[in-house]
Amino acid sequence: MSTATRPAEVAADDPDEPPARRGRWRPGFLLGAVVVLVAAVAGTAVTFATGGHADRSTSTDRRPPSTATVTRQTLVDRETKNGELGYGTPRARDSRLSGTVTWLASGGATVKRGRTLYRIDNDPVVLLYGGLPAYRVLRVDVSGTDVKQFEQNLAALGHTGFTVDEDFTSATADAVRDWQEDLGLPETGQVEPSRIVYAPGEVRVESHGVEVGDTVGAGKVVLSTTGTARLVTCTLDVEDQRLARKGAEVTITLPDGTRSTGKVGTVETVVQTSAAASGQDAQTETKIEVTVTGDDPKVLAGYDKAAVDVGFVASERADVLTVPVAALLTLAEGGYGLQVVEETGTRIVVVRTGLFAAGRVEVSGEGVTEGLTVGMPGD
Template sequence: MTGAIRRSRLRAAVIGGVVLLVAAVGVTAAVGFGGGADPAEAGNAPPATATVTRQTLADAETADGELGYGPTRTATAKLGGTVTALPATGSTVQRGRALYSVDNQEVVLLYGGLPAYRTLAPGVEGADVAQFERNLKALGYTGFTVDDEYTGSTADAVRDWQEDLGLAETGRVEPGRIVYADRKVRVESHQVDVGDLTQPGKAVLAYTGTSRLVTVELDVDDQRLAKRDAKVSVKLPDGRAVAGTVSTIETVIQAGAAGANGQSGEAETKIEVTVAVADPKALAGFDQASVDVVFTAAERRDVLTVPVSALLALAEGGYGVQVADGEASRVVAVTTGLFADGRVEVTGADITEGTTVVVPT
């Protein structure tokens, strides 16, 4: 995915509004607020008008997204040896099952957000112990208390687990024997082949989640769009739009492309946003596909709005609109709010729904 954000209608409206404001100041005398100009001198063309409208105003921005299974993660080996088994690409691996095997011994998938980073043995305490014990209990092993202490009782349960896996019954859990993921995973690709030698730090396979998701990469400048649980609209390749919700937000650092001298360029920081769609069945028939994701950056409900081009820059500062009252007109100062879709939120004395305002041309 490119991650490039198309220019928002808000920005276009604001830029257009500034240009029109300048033009409006130039035609002040011609449209006659206070100048008394003869319409005949303006080609007998009456000034254009618009109506103050009450509506919901939304500042929406569209980003490029990728339909798939969410962010891709890499499982790296923590043991040296020969890769003897790999799950098929596209297959699903759940808790307690082998993610791959080294020297014909399983490396098991467990659930959790904290990576395995040290050997667990009697006397060790910490959050990683509690995470492992929760998994051990979920797999049906008993006789220990799920807490942050790795006791002799935990070691006894681990020996039972190791026996079932065909591993040496040490009662200790080495970090190279387990891999943690948030939930069951889908194998995306292999980084090695069965029979290859591996060593600590070498990538073995890539995996994703199992739910169909949309992933969007935003520039840091557009971070304001990334709000957890925010509602978005996903436009599919066939033109349909489905509702979605921002589920996860992560900051990722992408390595720069290698230059002619072989050195990597400057790293780039991106905001990776994952969107879950409300109706997964709507995604049937699509595998990997590009989609448009419409974020609503701001919204104002039930507000009075006028075209941006109706705003006038006042000499004393701020903005006003020219209110048409029969053949006469007067300038009314207004306070502006949200700009979107070529309109702007306004409040001010004598500004009500249905009021007619002049739109300078």
């Protein structure tokens, strides 16, 4: 930013000064001094704020090397955070059975409703859709939301003859026997929780915790899964939680510089535990985990995993007047001004500044209007 300064003031003669010290002014010399002073003032293309108003002096011989235009727009200030493009945070799937692992869905495979995730002693553990974990045996005369969730899956898999509600009836048991027959399980008419893994939708196998042939017990991680949609995951400090508003728009910058847009999906508070150093306790830290869904999945499809930059909106000002930050002049009296460029010359107007973002600044003040041409100082 350029600095505007006042021309030096000329002190008046002191009437109390002795004549010997003041000396004599010759008329020719006096005229020359006045001409020099006028020329100096006329050559100064800067005006200053006095009493809150801009002195509108003009000059036609001190134009700026370039100009810019006052623009009306929405000004957005973004904070950039590191993110990871992938399929979201993996979810470990523990076995609730004891036995030998005889089959595993392959890494990267997509598993849909009713399909097998893995086999223990050659009996399947299948995926169903829902948010409530399987926690008890479902049989005749059992009622609850978990019954309805299971019956919804049973109906979606094509089984009929029962009513989808919260009551497990004999008709439900008959449909369960048909389902068990299709899976090659004993036809008991009861649903064991160890045979079901619930997820919100289809899953992608991220990694294996065991190999085929391993012996597992209850609580052993067999494999980990993610969703199938490509997501960006960001881990924020707690003080940055204000950035993570569900549904907020963000920008995504890929490693090759390609930019896309997305929206904040889930926002969760997580506790991370760091490994304990020798003789010290493990350290825990609270973080904000944010998932971002891209608006254009095709843009994200070129990467399996990648580090990306995510631009969160920190501040936003709609329908404001803005200029390039470099157009601001720092006034000697304090504050900022703009050099307005007109056909007859230039003048300085005082402005108030607001939000600074993306190389521009919000400005307002008397005489500041959209389309106004302002000077841009040289290097």
